[in-house]
Amino acid sequence: MDTKIYDVLVVGGGISGAAVGYGLVGKKKKVAVLDAPTETNMATRANVGLIWCQSKFLHLPNYAKWAFISSNLYPALVKELEEVAGLSIPVNFTGGLIPTLSEEDYKKRGDYIEKLRIALGEYKGNMIDRAELERKLPKISWGPEVCGAAWCEDDGVIDPLTLLRVFRAALPKAGVEYVQTLVYEVESNGGGYNVFTEQGVFECERLVLAAGLSNRRFVQFAMPSLPVYPDKGQVLLVERMPYVMPIPVLGVTQTFGGTTIIGFRHESSGHHTPVVPEAVALEGVWAMRVWPELGHKRILRSWSGLRVMPEDKMAIYSHLPGHPKVTIINTHSAITMAAAHTRLLPDFVLGGDLPETARGMTLKRFGFDC
Numbered sequence: 001m002d003t004k005i006y007d008v009l010v011v012g013g014g015i016s017g018a019a020v021g022y023g024l025v026g027k028k029k030k031v032a033v034l035d036a037p038t039e040t041n042m043a044t045r046a047n048v049g050l051i052w053c054q055s056k057f058l059h060l061p062n063y064a065k066w067a068f069i070s071s072n073l074y075p076a077l078v079k080e081l082e083e084v085a086g087l088s089i090p091v092n093f094t095g096g097l098i099p100t101l102s103e104e105d106y107k108k109r110g111d112y113i114e115k116l117r118i119a120l121g122e123y124k125g126n127m128i129d130r131a132e133l134e135r136k137l138p139k140i141s142w143g144p145e146v147c148g149a150a151w152c153e154d155d156g157v158i159d160p161l162t163l164l165r166v167f168r169a170a171l172p173k174a175g176v177e178y179v180q181t182l183v184y185e186v187e188s189n190g191g192g193y194n195v196f197t198e199q200g201v202f203e204c205e206r207l208v209l210a211a212g213l214s215n216r217r218f219v220q221f222a223m224p225s226l227p228v229y230p231d232k233g234q235v236l237l238v239e240r241m242p243y244v245m246p247i248p249v250l251g252v253t254q255t256f257g258g259t260t261i262i263g264f265r266h267e268s269s270g271h272h273t274p275v276v277p278e279a280v281a282l283e284g285v286w287a288m289r290v291w292p293e294l295g296h297k298r299i300l301r302s303w304s305g306l307r308v309m310p311e312d313k314m315a316i317y318s319h320l321p322g323h324p325k326v327t328i329i330n331t332h333s334a335i336t337m338a339a340a341h342t343r344l345l346p347d348f349v350l351g352g353d354l355p356e357t358a359r360g361m362t363l364k365r366f367g368f369d370c
């Protein structure tokens with residue numbers, strides 16, 4: 001087979017690879033995204049689809065800011081993707097809610113928000129009482145313990161499978177090749193990089209590694225190990241009900257099709273992916289306290305997925321030691337960050353700087369020289 005030659009190859013076409021690949025449109029480069037389903041890297045197909053800014057990263061304020069930046073870039077990106085692909089993406093930019101079940105919980109969340117407000121300088125959210133929660137989502141019968149919620153207006157929810165499908169439909173229409181092929185290995189060839197795949201060898205000047213946990217293997221030509229680990233999430237899917245949740249609720253989120261996804265676990269169990277019912281049942285019990293009607297519904301199925309968790313829980317956007325033309329992308333909230341990845345990472349891939357907010361997210365923080 002002939003070697004195929006590109007300016008940029010993106011290895012991995014989950015949500016991160018698709019976003020960066022699409023972001024390279026208009027940069028006058030020949031680009032291809034190489035992807036094949038693998039059993040380990042299923043996060044893009046297993047997630048809830050929340051665009052979630054609140055309730056996280058007080059200890060990493062720039063990462064928190066990065067989520068808000070992405071959320072603000074999302075509406076224009078969705079509009080553009082829909083136009084390019086000729087498909088629509090179910091999405092609600094309506095804010096998001098975290099219900100609280102006790103006064104203590106309510107106060108704890110409120111304290112967190114105030115600290116975030118100080119750390120970020122601006123925060124479009126606050127605690128709301130039960131009456132206001134009922135006004136926001138009037139069709140939900142909240143459990144008697146629900147005393148209020150944390151509210152953030154920059155949160156939202158998108159149908160993640162449709163988002164991926166639309167990215168993939170938009171890529172070839174915008175001039176980026178999408179090639180379904182398993183990647184075996186990558187190596188430096190002196191002036192560029194060879195990517196060995198089941199469809200032969202692809203060659204490029206610049207390489208993006210966006211292959212989820214497989215990145216750990218692919219970086220090995222440049223560094224001994226990548227500081228990321230698999231972080232398991234498990235969810236339950238409850239049968240279809242009338243659509244009553246235009247504003248997403250964390251941990252018990254109704255999908256656009258009317259089913260409800262329950263779950264917010266983070267577990268460290270290596271590559272063990274089977275669902276552990278006794279673990280995910282705890283979230284089921286919590287969900288029924290929030291929204292008792294769920295207790296009368298059937299669970300349709302459950303699934304798990306492995307997030308790629310950098311050791312300090314912040315994203316990794318970095319060149320590799322000794323390889324300034326190789327970019328690695330690993331983050332555990334890549335649906336939330338997809339708009340930032342599309343709009344703000346491509347210049348870095350092509351040799352520019354990272355945006356100021358993301359400058360601390362390289363591998364330098366782990367002691368690598370890159």
Ligand SMILES: Cc1cc2nc3c(=O)[nH]c(=O)nc-3n(C[C@H](O)[C@H](O)[C@H](O)COP(=O)(O)OP(=O)(O)OC[C@H]3O[C@@H](n4cnc5c(N)ncnc54)[C@H](O)[C@@H]3O)c2cc1C
Pocket residue numbers: 011012013014015016017034035036037038040041042043044045046047048049050051052181182183184210211212213214232233234235304305306307308329330331332333334335336337
């Ligand atoms: C239960 C659960 C719920 C979640 N909920 C949310 C949420 O609500 N909001 C949010 O922002 N994030 C959420 N996440 C996290 C989010 O899903 C991940 O951050 C995201 O999917 C990571 O995307 P990625 O493209 O970087 O990696 P992956 O999803 O792992 O994609 C990597 C891609 O590379 C491909 N690949 C790997 N190896 C090879 C190879 N050798 N050859 C060819 N292709 C290869 C894979 O097939 C895959 O398509 C959730 C995760 C889980 C598990």
